[in-house]
Amino acid sequence: MTTTAPRQMKLGAFLWATGHHIAAWRHPKAHVTAGIDIDHYIQLARTAEAAKFDMVFCEDAAGLREANVGIASQTSRSIGFEPISLLSALAAQTSRIGLVSTASTSYNEPYGLARTFLSLDHLSGGRAGWNLVTSASPIEAANFGSTGLRPHADRYERAREFAEVVTGLWRGKPGGASGSGHDGQSFSVRDALDLPRSPQGAPVLVQAGASEVGRDLAARTADVVFTAAQTFEEAKAFYDDLKGRLAAYGREPDDIKIMPGVAPVVAETAAQAREKYEELQELIPDDVGVALLSSYLSISDLWRYPIDGPLPELPPSEGMQSRQVLVIEQSRRDNLSIRQLARHFAGARGHWRIVGTGAQVADELQSRFEGGAADGFNVMPSYFPGELDAFATLVVPELQRRGLFRKEYEGRTLRDHLGLKRPS
């Protein structure tokens, strides 16, 4: 699918209630009930579509995520729409932009999930994508029966079978299998879906798992990989590793688009950008920062350790292993205290932060894109709508001037935008 045209980067607009900065809800310009304001989301989707973003992206977790640390009211997204209903509403108010929602392989059934995403795909004219997650949170588990969180490897084995059934169903196969139905370890599905093939061949499959087994699952099945990397080296290593795994599954490097998260703070001048950033960082309460860090590390008693001391030694966890490694490496790299580490990660929730002018942000993105560390980026504005507007106004035109980003949509479907093969 690569053509003679210069390679251009892909951009996602990661929507998240008041904003991605952990203290966005405390910002003077914050829209505190954004999570349940459909007009707010329509405005964001239209801004992203006018700027020719490939897609809007919604995460999800079915539960009060911060319930365990009693800070549900102190984070940017303690409440919000369920994302498939949200994106279906946005489908009716947009015409080109891709619509990607997270959904869990632990708390759904593959026939129902495949059907719902294909329905969204049809009603949006081929713009749907599913971000597969295995659900690492014990908070969600407690809302879906008493079995508790499954071990990491079991979750991924279930996810592998789940993805096999879903992608098969999307390709018109009864039971998602090659022959007549699927009868597997976790699932048994007899029929084909009661919907015709997708306008884009099949909805786009997004993944974000970064552990060994997560990378293998992505290499086997994903169209897009969303990832978190603080440094160029981390991003490049992940990129090369994942692209290198594709051949084993008979796939080509360009069959997967790798889109790390980026949390830009952008303004007309570098000083203004820095000032905006400092204003946000100052708003982070220490207990919120430590609580978020605890959840990344999958431990519950981090608050017992001195906040200005180092991170303690940690046991292996069944939670998000890759996120844990990221935090520990950052702590060692810069020799950070718990407070410093909490603030560092809380601000961008573990993602790459860029603070600067439109040209400076474009420089950084260009460097990782042309350096072979990314095919594009999932943009995580600090607060909405202000920082998405700033990115659309200051960064996108700069990328377009440099020939790094489209000025018009090339096609009508999300696969068209992403330059992905149409599944046969």
Next chain:
Amino acid sequence: MTTTAPRQMKLGAFLWATGHHIAAWRHPKAHVTAGIDIDHYIQLARTAEAAKFDMVFCEDAAGLREANVGIASQTSRSIGFEPISLLSALAAQTSRIGLVSTASTSYNEPYGLARTFLSLDHLSGGRAGWNLVTSASPIEAANFGSTGLRPHADRYERAREFAEVVTGLWRGKPGGASGSGHDGQSFSVRDALDLPRSPQGAPVLVQAGASEVGRDLAARTADVVFTAAQTFEEAKAFYDDLKGRLAAYGREPDDIKIMPGVAPVVAETAAQAREKYEELQELIPDDVGVALLSSYLSISDLWRYPIDGPLPELPPSEGMQSRQVLVIEQSRRDNLSIRQLARHFAGARGHWRIVGTGAQVADELQSRFEGGAADGFNVMPSYFPGELDAFATLVVPELQRRGLFRKEYEGRTLRDHLGLKRPS
């Protein structure tokens, strides 16, 4: 909640791809890909809203319903959108009309379902309703694991617990229980939902079960009951029975709105209406009629019996018991052959058929409404959009002239329209 204003009937617009008549897809005016045409559904919802209908209503079943008889391509709804994504899209294109979707207690989890409907409720400004079904079809069961269809009583016991959790969650209770979480026979749920209370207090709960255990569940929890009745006597008996069960649960008769299905064929003159009806009936292939009758009777070998002979004696079934009884009683009442019975039920899929002018249809509706056999009706147009347009143009104004139906919405939420109490 009854006021001094005269009692008015409630109207639902039951949306169903090409139309409710079994042969609608063969009609010369049929829109054969209606099931996946979002613009078609937007048009229908706007027509219903302009006519001040209380709600649009969508059924659902996750599977190829007619797969077992090999006639998937010969019915009016072999393909179509998953209804929650559909109604979420319609929410963004309408402002007043209620949005009611069917979802199964057999193939969902209560936390996820409660959350999705409350999300639809928030993004529509308080217009969502859930039609609870227990899923009687073995076709669906085969797509959701190998456990098969649960026995009727077990399905309803699961549904009772499911409804208890969901309605509790909608009222802001952790786990849907009165205290701290729910730990029951089928489900265990710890948290409250990650959404604030509904703009209408709680989404509306609709049910359609008509067996003994189905009626008890409705009396315990439902706000609206959708039902099928051929005759005034059947409708009246059901109405009185269900209203009579409410006191046992501390509820008043007006706490539930009973809305039988009605399949009108309406035209400017009685002769034109009759002609339209005959044209549709002529389009029913015998094998399709017999196959549909078989599914109502939950038997697979009806085609073995002589088509011009009587219905054979039938064993008890684990499927939809009330529908089976309806068919058998009709067969005895009019001494119908299998062919005649198939055609009779196929046309309106078991529901009440009225053929006539706007005034004649209004007369019939008024008679059942004022005779105490219905609080309103779920209108099932034979084909879309033509027969919904005809009802909106010919019947609704007649009902309005008689003071039997609103000329403007009284409020903004579905509960407002239905005159239902706001849950505390």
